[in-house]
Structure formats: structure tokens, C-alpha cells
Amino acid sequence: MPVMFDIYHGTAPQYLLELVRRRDNTRLRSSARDNFVVSRTRLHLSDKTFPIAGPRAWNALTADMEH
Numbered sequence: 001m002p003v004m005f006d007i008y009h010g011t012a013p014q015y016l017l018e019l020v021r022r023r024d025n026t027r028l029r030s031s032a033r034d035n036f037v038v039s040r041t042r043l044h045l046s047d048k049t050f051p052i053a054g055p056r057a058w059n060a061l062t063a064d065m066e067h
Helices: 002-009 050-060
Strands: none
Touching (some): 002 050
């Protein structure tokens, strides 16, 4: 999770920052929590890649654990 923490704060290397993106719809409750977009995949193996697993793990954190 330290990598997602660095991405959240913008201190990760640029190539990691380009792998994930934050939700931009401010009407959703999830955007108020600074969640990341989790892309849908068709293969179970793809769910284990960083661009999928990292944001999914970050979004699963409780609000008091994120910052």
C-alpha cells in the first residue's frame, strides 16, 4: 500500500502516476473520499495487475486509514 500512498500524494515516479487515475465525478460519494478508478477486466489474471489491484486496495481502505 505504500505505493498507492505515494501516488495519492503525488510523490511516486511519473510512470506509476500514469497507471492510475482518480475519480473525477464530484457528485459521487466515492469521489469525496478521493477514490481511484478501477477498470473492469474480463480475465481473472488481469485483476492482479497493479493498475487494477492498487486502486481496488486503496478504495477498500476506511476513510480514517487513507491519509
